[in-house]
Amino acid sequence: MFAIGAQNLPPLNQIPGAPADIPADVPTAAPTQYTPLSFDTLTEGMLTAATPTIVYRVDLPSAGRLTMSLSRTAQGALPNNGADVRWRDANGVQMTSNLWGTGAFSRFMDLEAGTYFIEVARRGNSTGSYFITASFFPANNNEIEPNNSIHQAHTLTFDQMVTGFISHQDPVDIYRVVLPSAGRLTMNLSRTAQGALPNWGVDVRWRDANGIQMRSDGWGTGAFSRFMDLEAGTYFIEVARRGSDTGSYFITASFFAANNNEIEPNNNIQQAQQLASGQSVTGFISHQDRVDIYRVVLPTASRLTVNISRPAQGALPSFAVDVRWRDTNGIQLRSDSWGSGAFSRFMDLPAGAHFIEIAGRGGIDQTGSYILTVTFP
Ligand SMILES: [Ca+2]
Ligand SMILES: [Ca+2]
Numbered sequence: 001m002f003a004i005g006a007q008n009l010p011p012l013n014q015i016p017g018a019p020a021d022i023p024a025d026v027p028t029a030a031p032t033q034y035t036p037l038s039f040d041t042l043t044e045g046m047l048t049a050a051t052p053t054i055v056y057r058v059d060l061p062s063a064g065r066l067t068m069s070l071s072r073t074a075q076g077a078l079p080n081n082g083a084d085v086r087w088r089d090a091n092g093v094q095m096t097s098n099l100w101g102t103g104a105f106s107r108f109m110d111l112e113a114g115t116y117f118i119e120v121a122r123r124g125n126s127t128g129s130y131f132i133t134a135s136f137f138p139a140n141n142n143e144i145e146p147n148n149s150i151h152q153a154h155t156l157t158f159d160q161m162v163t164g165f166i167s168h169q170d171p172v173d174i175y176r177v178v179l180p181s182a183g184r185l186t187m188n189l190s191r192t193a194q195g196a197l198p199n200w201g202v203d204v205r206w207r208d209a210n211g212i213q214m215r216s217d218g219w220g221t222g223a224f225s226r227f228m229d230l231e232a233g234t235y236f237i238e239v240a241r242r243g244s245d246t247g248s249y250f251i252t253a254s255f256f257a258a259n260n261n262e263i264e265p266n267n268n269i270q271q272a273q274q275l276a277s278g279q280s281v282t283g284f285i286s287h288q289d290r291v292d293i294y295r296v297v298l299p300t301a302s303r304l305t306v307n308i309s310r311p312a313q314g315a316l317p318s319f320a321v322d323v324r325w326r327d328t329n330g331i332q333l334r335s336d337s338w339g340s341g342a343f344s345r346f347m348d349l350p351a352g353a354h355f356i357e358i359a360g361r362g363g364i365d366q367t368g369s370y371i372l373t374v375t376f377p
């Protein structure tokens with residue numbers, strides 16, 4: 001089923017005379033004597049005083065989850081607390097070590113493609129026989145590695161799912177998204193059916209074009225779906241291991257354009273966009289842009305009515321902004337929170353320029369688009 005090392009298989013599945021007192025975490029050379037394991041094939045081993053350690057070789061054809069299972073034979077079995085199971089990489093460097101105590105043993109590691117060695121070593125005076133089986137489940141990841149820095153990031157196409165894989169060797173996957181205009185970027189992550197990340201497995205970090213972190217969320221149980229309202233440009237989404245949790249995941253980026261036709265920058269009264277009576281404008285409060293200011297010129301003393309509503313998609317959440325009325329000098333006349341539903345308020349004002357300011361409150365989810373209409377005689 002897979003290639004094995006061509007060299008020098010010893011007649012016995014053992015390393016004769018391997019010293020038992022080498023500290024287990026000292027890197028060693030790649031073992032030259034080992035027993036190759038085929039997946040899902042039961043192999044019997046026997047630890048004795050003369051054979052305190054047996055090394056197995058496993059070749060992973062792709063990235064995926066390697067599960068090692070050990071169980072006791074019916075007769076002459078290893079006594080309890082009988083063995084250490086050490087996982088070594090192609091160079092013989094120990095990656096982890098497990099104690100095989102009572103009962104059956106089944107542990108997995110999520111690993112990149114390549115050669116690994118599994119060492120079964122007796123503890124103390126324990127001797128006896130056991131069965132060992134290697135099983136493999138490929139990650140089937142189609143992320144493009146290496147993707148471990150923003151310079152190597154894998155560019156996502158909107159609404160196209162990619163399978164990623166966080167392994168013992170690979171703690172981070174970085175994806176690039178390019179927003180063609182201002183709008184809402186939604187990231188969805190979910191678990192694969194097999195070999196999935198355990199719960200609380202990763203942090204999902206949002207970074208700007210310079211790699212500066214804008215947001216970070218732990219991905220807990222269930223599916224992950226978060227959005228950010230962003231200006232046009234390049235962003236990076238980083239999937240980063242938490243602790244030792246590894247496994248595969250699905251990731252999809254979706255984008256909904258704000259279609260805002262406000263004239264930016266409109267962030268102070270000098271930059272304010274002038275609106276005619278009856279004119280509707282679609283504005284957008286984003287992570288980067290927390291204020292939009294509009295100018296209204298009343299020809300005579302009259303009633304100015306301000307209506308704000310939510311577009312069907314990508315709207316501001318409720319209670320996300322303040323609506324401030326300012327006089328011709330920018331002095332605030334009034335401020336209202338915009339709650340749920342539509343906003344409609346009026347003021348009777350003298351002739352001249354006035355300003356309507358839509359000001360975000362700074363919450364990470366309190367962004368989105370709105371439709372503003374002003375009316376006056
Ligand atoms: Ca990966
Ligand atoms: Ca990676």
Ligand SMILES: [Ca+2]
Pocket residue numbers: 262264283284285286289291292
């Ligand atoms: Ca804006």
Ligand SMILES: [Ca+2]
Pocket residue numbers: 264265266267289290291292293
């Ligand atoms: Ca603005």
